[in-house]
Amino acid sequence: MRGLIEEALRGQAAEYIDVRVEESELTRITYRGRQLDEVARARGAGGCVRALVRGGWGFVSFNDLESLPRAVALAVEEARVAGREESRLAPVAPHVDVVMPTIGKDPRTVSLAEKKALLDGYVDVIWSTPKIATATLAYTDTYRRVVFASNEGAYIEQSRIDVTLSASVQARDGADVQQASLSLGALNDYRFVETLADELKALAEKAVAFLSAPHVRGGEYTVILNPVLAGVFCHEAFGHLSEADHIYENPRLQEIMKLGTRFGERHLNIVDGAALPGLRGSYAYDDEGTPAQQTDLIREGILVGRLHSRETAARMGERPTGNARALDYRFPPIVRMTNTYIEPGQARLEDMLEGIKEGIYAANWYGGTTTMEQFTFSAGEAYMIRDGRIAELLRPVVLSGNLFTTLRNIDMVGNDLAMNQGGGCGKGGQVPLPVSTGGPHIRIRNVLVGGR
Amino acid sequence: MDPEAVLDLARRRADEAEVYVSDSEETPVAFEANRLKLLQTRHIRGMGLRVIKDGRLGFAASTRPGERDALVDMALEVAAFGAEARFHLPPPAAYPAVEAFDPATAAVPLAEMVALGQGLIDGVLAAAPELVCDAGVRRTVQRVRILNSAGTDVSYQRTVFRVGVTGERVRDTDMLWVGDEEVSTRPIRDVSRILQHTLTQLERARENVPMRSGELPVIFTPDGVASALLAPLLVAFSGKIVLQGASPLGESLGAQVYDERLTIVDDPLLPWRPSSRPCDDEGVPSRRNLLVERGVVRTFLYDLQTAGMAGRESTASAQRGFASQPSIGATAVVIEPGEHRFEDLVAGIDEGLVVEHVIGAAQGNVLGGEFGGNVVLGYKVERGRIVGRVKNTVIAGNVHQLFKRLGALGNDARWVGAGLYTPSILFERVSVATSGEGAARG
Numbered sequence: 076m077r078g079l080i081e082e083a084l085r086g087q088a089a090e091y092i093d094v095r096v097e098e099s100e101l102t103r104i105t106y107r108g109r110q111l112d113e114v115a116r117a118r119g120a121g122g123c124v125r126a127l128v129r130g131g132w133g134f135v136s137f138n139d140l141e142s143l144p145r146a147v148a149l150a151v152e153e154a155r156v157a158g159r160e161e162s163r164l165a166p167v168a169p170h171v172d173v174v175m176p177t178i179g180k181d182p183r184t185v186s187l188a189e190k191k192a193l194l195d196g197y198v199d200v201i202w203s204t205p206k207i208a209t210a211t212l213a214y215t216d217t218y219r220r221v222v223f224a225s226n227e228g229a230y231i232e233q234s235r236i237d238v239t240l241s242a243s244v245q246a247r248d249g250a251d252v253q254q255a256s257l258s259l260g261a262l263n264d265y266r267f268v269e270t271l272a273d274e275l276k277a278l279a280e281k282a283v284a285f286l287s288a289p290h291v292r293g294g295e296y297t298v299i300l301n302p303v304l305a306g307v308f309c310h311e312a313f314g315h316l317s318e319a320d321h322i323y324e325n326p327r328l329q330e331i332m333k334l335g336t337r338f339g340e341r342h343l344n345i346v347d348g349a350a351l352p353g354l355r356g357s358y359a360y361d362d363e364g365t366p367a368q369q370t371d372l373i374r375e376g377i378l379v380g381r382l383h384s385r386e387t388a389a390r391m392g393e394r395p396t397g398n399a400r401a402l403d404y405r406f407p408p409i410v411r412m413t414n415t416y417i418e419p420g421q422a423r424l425e426d427m428l429e430g431i432k433e434g435i436y437a438a439n440w441y442g443g444t445t446t447m448e449q450f451t452f453s454a455g456e457a458y459m460i461r462d463g464r465i466a467e468l469l470r471p472v473v474l475s476g477n478l479f480t481t482l483r484n485i486d487m488v489g490n491d492l493a494m495n496q497g498g499g500c501g502k503g504g505q506v507p508l509p510v511s512t513g514g515p516h517i518r519i520r521n522v523l524v525g526g527r
Numbered sequence: 528m529d530p531e532a533v534l535d536l537a538r539r540r541a542d543e544a545e546v547y548v549s550d551s552e553e554t555p556v557a558f559e560a561n562r563l564k565l566l567q568t569r570h571i572r573g574m575g576l577r578v579i580k581d582g583r584l585g586f587a588a589s590t591r592p593g594e595r596d597a598l599v600d601m602a603l604e605v606a607a608f609g610a611e612a613r614f615h616l617p618p619p620a621a622y623p624a625v626e627a628f629d630p631a632t633a634a635v636p637l638a639e640m641v642a643l644g645q646g647l648i649d650g651v652l653a654a655a656p657e658l659v660c661d662a663g664v665r666r667t668v669q670r671v672r673i674l675n676s677a678g679t680d681v682s683y684q685r686t687v688f689r690v691g692v693t694g695e696r697v698r699d700t701d702m703l704w705v706g707d708e709e710v711s712t713r714p715i716r717d718v719s720r721i722l723q724h725t726l727t728q729l730e731r732a733r734e735n736v737p738m739r740s741g742e743l744p745v746i747f748t749p750d751g752v753a754s755a756l757l758a759p760l761l762v763a764f765s766g767k768i769v770l771q772g773a774s775p776l777g778e779s780l781g782a783q784v785y786d787e788r789l790t791i792v793d794d795p796l797l798p799w800r801p802s803s804r805p806c807d808d809e810g811v812p813s814r815r816n817l818l819v820e821r822g823v824v825r826t827f828l829y830d831l832q833t834a835g836m837a838g839r840e841s842t843a844s845a846q847r848g849f850a851s852q853p854s855i856g857a858t859a860v861v862i863e864p865g866e867h868r869f870e871d872l873v874a875g876i877d878e879g880l881v882v883e884h885v886i887g888a889a890q891g892n893v894l895g896g897e898f899g900g901n902v903v904l905g906y907k908v909e910r911g912r913i914v915g916r917v918k919n920t921v922i923a924g925n926v927h928q929l930f931k932r933l934g935a936l937g938n939d940a941r942w943v944g945a946g947l948y949t950p951s952i953l954f955e956r957v958s959v960a961t962s963g964e965g966a967a968r969g
Contacts, residue, residue, distance in 0.1 A: 098591075108771070114608050116601040117588040117850055121571075134567040138590045142570070153566035156637050191608045209771075252892065324560035325659070327697045405569055444887060446702065451887075 076222060077230060083144045084226045089126040089151045090162045093225040095362065096122040096140065097404050099217060100183070104191060106198050106212040114187070121404035126150040127164065131157025134407045163389035167365045169229035174359040177352075179264030182216035182238055190214065193268065197275050201244055204279035206286065208247035214240050214268065219403070221362075229364040236263045237355065237509050239497065242275055246282035253285035253470070255455065256441070258497030260355050260509065281456060288468045291457065291524055297431050298474065298522040299424075301438035302493035304454055306512030309345055310415045310498070311443060312450040312478045314512075317347070317372050317380075318398075318502075319387035320410040328447070331479075336378045338479065342420045342488045345373040347382060349397060349413035355496045355509040356413035363408055365397040384410050402505035409503050417514030420488030427487045427518045434460035435524055440495075441471060451475040473525045481519060489515030529595070530674055533576060537599045538676040541578035541585070541606065543616050545675040547808065548574050549849045551667060556640045558662040561648055563641060573849035576602045579616075584609040584832075588850040613835030616675040620812045622805040625683070626798045629713045632686035633668045640664040643718060647692040650722040655729055658694035663708075665689045673810040681810050687801040687945070690715045692725060703916070704884075704904065705729050707750075710945045712799045728883065728904065736907045736915035738961040744879035744934060745922065745957035746872050746908075751882035752952060753943040755900065757860070759893045760926045764818050765855045766829035766844075770837045773894050775927050779824045786933040787822040788865060795843070795858035801945040802858040807843040809853055816842050818860075830855050857946065864950035865936025872935055872953045874911040880959055881906040881913060882922060899923030920961040929954050 080094050099119040105112045123136040124146045133153025135146040182190075194214055201210045220234035243256035255278050261267050300308060315321070322328045348369030349358045358367055363385050370380045383391070384399035387410055399408035439455030457472040458465050492515050499507020530546045537544035550572040557565045573590040576598050585606025589598045644662040651660050665688070672682035691708025705728040707721045747756060768774040776784065795803050795813040806812050809831050817825045829837065830845035830853045845853035873881065880902070887900035902920045906913045934953035942948050 111608070111610050113586065113610065113852055114605045115586045115588070115852070116605055118591050118594065118597060118601070119573075119589065120591040131563065132565045134565060136567075136569045136571070138570070138572050139592050146568075149568055153568065153637065156641060157563050157566045159563065187604060187608060405571065407565065407567070448700065 077224070079140070079143065080224045083147045084224070087126070087147055087151050087226070089128050089154055089226075091127040091164055091226065092147065092151070093125050093223065093229075093363065094122065094143070094147070095221055095223050095401070095404055097219060097221040099219045099403070101215065101217045102182070102187070102190070104194055104214045106194065106210070108209050109198060109202055114191070122146070123404045123407070124150040125407055126154040127162050128154035129158030130160035130162045131155070132407070133157060136405050163386060165383075165385045165388035165395045167363070167385060167395055169225060169227040170360065170364055170366065171228070171230045172232070172360070174231070174233045176235055176263045178236065180266045182236060182265040183218060185265060197271060200272050200275050201242070201279045204276070204283055206246045206248060206283045207279055208245045208252060210242065210244045210279070212242045216265070223360065223362065223364050225364060231360050231364055233359060235358070238265055238268060239499075240268055240271065241497065242278060244279045244282040246286055248286045251286055253282055255282035255285065257439070260496040260498070262353060262355050262357060262509070284468055285470055288470045291435065291469045291472050293525045295521050296524050297434040297518065297520050298524065299427055299434065299436045299460065299516055299518050301436070301516060302491060302514050303439050303495045304437055305417055305514035305517045306415070306495050307440040307498070308452065309417050309514055310412060310500070310510065310512040311452070312445055313345065313482065314347065314412045314415045315445070316447070317382050318410040318412070319381050319383045319391055322381065323387050323390045331448070332378065332381065334378055334380070337376055338373050338378050339376040339482045339485055341375045343373055343376045343482065343485055344371070344418040345415070346371055346418060347398070347412050347415040351414050354414045354494060354511040355498065356415070356511045358413075361397045361399045361408065362401045363399040365395045365399065367397045367413070370396045382410050382412065384408065400508060402508050406505050409505065411502060411508055412500065412510055414494065414511045416492070416494060416512060417488065417517065419490050419492045419515040422487040422489050422518070424489060424491070424516050427489065427516060428460060428463045428465070431460045431463055435469075435472065436460050436465050437472060437474060445478070448478045449475070450478055475523050475525070481522065484520045484522070485517050486520055487518035489517060491515045530574065530672060533574065533595050533598060534674050534676065536595055537576055537578055537602065540599060540603060541580040543579040543676045545577045545616050545673065545809070546574060547577070547847065547849055548572075548672045549669065551669040553665065553667045554637070554640070555663060555665040556637070556644055558644045558648055558660065561652065561660050563645070566637060574598065575847070575849040575851070577852065578602045578606050579612040580606040582612055583607070584612045586852050612832070614831035616677045617679060617810050617831070618677040619679045619681070622681060622812045623796055625796055625803045625805045625813065627683070627685035627712050627800065627803040629686050629799070632666055632688045632712065632714050635666055635688070635714050640666065643690055643715070647690070647718050647722060650718070651692060651694050651725060654726050655694065655696070658696050660692055660694045662692040663689070671808070673806070673808070675810060679810045681806050683805050685801065685804065686712050688713065688715050690718060690721060692721060694725060694729070701735065703732055705732065708944070710801050710942065712801050731906045731913050732904065732916035734915045735918050738880070738907055738917040738920050738959065740960045742956040743959045744876045744953065744955050745959065746876070746879070746881045746951055746953045748881060748883050748951050749939070749941050749943045749947070749949045750884055752862070752949045753947050755882060755885040755898050755922070756926050756929075757947055759896045759898045760930070761857055761860065762893060763896060763927070764827050764857075766827045766833045766837055766839065767855055768894060769827050770833060775896050776824055780827070782824060783822050784824050784927070785819055785822040785930040788933055788936055789819055789822050789930055790863040791819040792817055792861045793828065793844070793857040793859065794861055797859055800859050804858070807841075807845040808847045809841070809845040811841045811843040811845065813843050816844070828855050828857060859945070860947050862940070862949040863936075864938050864940035867935045867937050869937050869939045869951050872937055872951060873908055873913060876908045877910060879908045880917065880920070880922070881908060885922065896925045896927040897923070898926055917961065920959060923958050923960070929957070
């Protein structure tokens with residue numbers, strides 16, 4: 076393989092060329108209602124070439140490895156057509172490495188019969204709850220081995236196994252339909268899938284409980300986010316603004332995201348990094364061969380960093396952070412998050428609750444949208460806080476507001492930390508890219524809360 | 528991978544087998560922030576194998592050349608656990624002739640595609656230098672071949688050419704997005720309509736005006752119909768949703784449910800349209816499906832499996848890529864236009880709204896026909912004239928209720944993307960809600 080790639084790269088008239096070649100194996104099992112909807116297996120192979128000439132990129136993807144020399148020539152030709160200025164690429168030492176993953180329980184060693192029997196049991200668990208109208212359950216495991224090589228001399232081989240399980244349950248009472256869902260995942264380990272019966276039972280019961288839960292009275296509240304919701308909030312509302320590919324061409328965002336700007340109180344620290352081992356967003360090298368790092372985005376309330384590819388780093392005069400990621404061989408790498416989280420602080424949950432006469436405890440993630448500084452998120456689950464205690468369950472609530480005001484209104488940061496591994500991030504049509512998000516409990520004042 | 532060899536091996540080991548091969552070469556040219564950014568060629572070839580063994584469905588897919596045995600092994604392994612098959616694979620049939628492949632599209636040079644995108648951006652910037660534009664020009668050549676153990680071996684080619692532009696205007700915290708795109712099977716060489724449409728949006732959105740909440744007359748432009756109304760309407764025609772008892776139209780076949788001016792067809796036979804094809808993705812010959820005829824519900828859409836479960840016949844509505852099993856989908860939905868000029872629709876409104884683009888429309892109970900969301904591009908109408916852009920405004924309603932009584936159908940029908948041809952549609956009463964910030968200055 077190495078000889079083949081080196082041969083294809085030799086003598087090409089481009090300032091920079093890289094090649095990725097990958098193999099994959101996938102198993103997918105889905106249920107709709109009580110019925111098995113689909114069992115599928117797939118094997119993939121493919122590759123791609125990226126070339127840079129005078130600031131313009133060419134990119135070619137293919138399935139047949141024999142197409143490599145032709146693909147290289149075509150990518151260079153495309154880059155020549157696109158190139159109109161000076162190429163800028165921050166230097167990264169070319170690494171030669173083979174990264175072997177630490178595997179817990181390999182899903183490929185578990186038979187399809189065993190997986191299906193386990194999931195059949197979970198479907199029974201969900202349906203043993205009365206008033207369930209419908210449910211979906213989806214399991215996937217994906218093995219992927221990627222070779223990265225560049226004409227600078229990098230040659231890196233990495234492999235990983237992503238295991239995911241998501242479930243969504245709808246309960247119905249007459250015309251009233253309520254939904255609860257969860258999304259879980261792990262890197263290189265099947266084990267979490269084996270012990271979900273209690274969690275799925277609780278999920279089904281939650282959907283049913285929503286039917287008799289009251290709506291929130293809309294208005295401004297002090298809100299405590301649980302670690303899952305704090306993490307997704309941090310990824311969706313703040314993290315995407317840290318991706319330098321948006322920033323370097325957008326003067327308005329450059330102004331907002333000026334390093335040194337205060338975003339929150341001294342207790343607010345936000346980090347992204349693939350170097351943290353064993354999480355869904357973890358890897359040793361990104362898809363440009365840059366070693367994984369930990370990047371401080373907010374340190375003691377001040378914006379101190381952002382996420383880069385080699386190109387965005389060069390254009391903004393900063394250092395690459397190892398965040399150039401591609402979903403697979405069909406796509407060029409773009410700047411993405413990895414494991415993004417709010418660092419834990421000092422506060423215990425009891426301290427956070429204390430003194431709240433009427434507030435909201437919001438947990439888990441349902442969905443949401445952001446347009447730069449405005450965000451609207453649906454929490455998967457919410458409770459009233461009354462006189463310092465978590466009180467009655469509410470119907471799912473929507474939280475909205477201005478991101479910057481909201482970050483400044485975080486007045487307490489919990490001393491716990493949990494990472495949510497079920498994330499699949501979407502950007503530029505590349506979805507679902509494995510990421511993790513997390514944080515401690517956080518308390519935010521004056522959040523606008525509405526019913527869904 | 529030789530499809531015949533895979534089919535041969537699979538039919539010997541299973542009761543029925545089907546090989547689906549897709550080969551697509553896509554060449555997108557991308558401009559970002561007014562500059563040419565990236566040229567790409569994506570050549571993806573893959574094969575999906577479906578088998579029926581002892582009455583159960585198995586499926587496997589591969590993009591690895593030369594792996595016949597592994598593919599058949601996987602499909603059979605899966606079939607041992609698969610869903611019960613409620614159909615047989617179709618024998619060969621007479622397929623309608625459909626024009627969807629233009630060699631001229633496949634031959635458009637890269638330089639011409641770059642020039643088209645540049646022309647669009649230059650055109651927008653000449654009229655509105657403060658905009659930041661993205662543009663895309665893309666050609667695709669796709670080949671599909673379906674072979675099965677009943678003797679079917681059908682294949683077709685098609686070309687798709689897509690040109691579009693979006694412009695973003697930021698004034699302090701006020702953001703505006705405008706844009707348009709055209710899709711054809713033939714080369715698009717004239718971008719003047721895309722440009723004009725984009726600049727018209729910009730002109731109409733020149734200043735922000737306050738809106739009030741209430742039940743108001745609303746015109747959905749063709750883009751507005753696509754972004755707000757199409758999905759909740761179409762899902763009710765899916766045979767699968769009908770079978771699950773979740774479609775509000777489930778009991779309405781043959782009934783006058785909608786306004787008698789409403790006629791909707793799903794047509795995969797239109798010449799030179801990117802969604803046209805001689806057969807669906809299971810090899811069933813394509814046919815025109817009349818969904819609504821003068822307000823009467825005529826057909827639901829089925830693939831083979833769902834048709835088998837419902838005791839119906841397939842309407843040739845199976846859609847898939849090589850990596851997945853078929854699901855039900857429409858091809859090209861045509862809503863028959865009326866006689867009113869758009870300007871006349873606007874002229875007849877004393878106070879109302881024109882909806883061009885909605886986001887978040889799919890977050891409600893889509894199966895029940897509910898639509899709703901934030902009007903990210905829409906204009907206030909006052910005394911028969913468009914007076915400016917509305918902000919912080921949401922609309923909501925139920926499509927099945929709404930289409931019971933149309934205000935009027937425009938004569939301005941156009942293609943929106945590849946899949947919808949529709950005029951502007953006026954409804955007399957739609958729920959519009961706006962927050963105080965809607966009165967923001969322009």
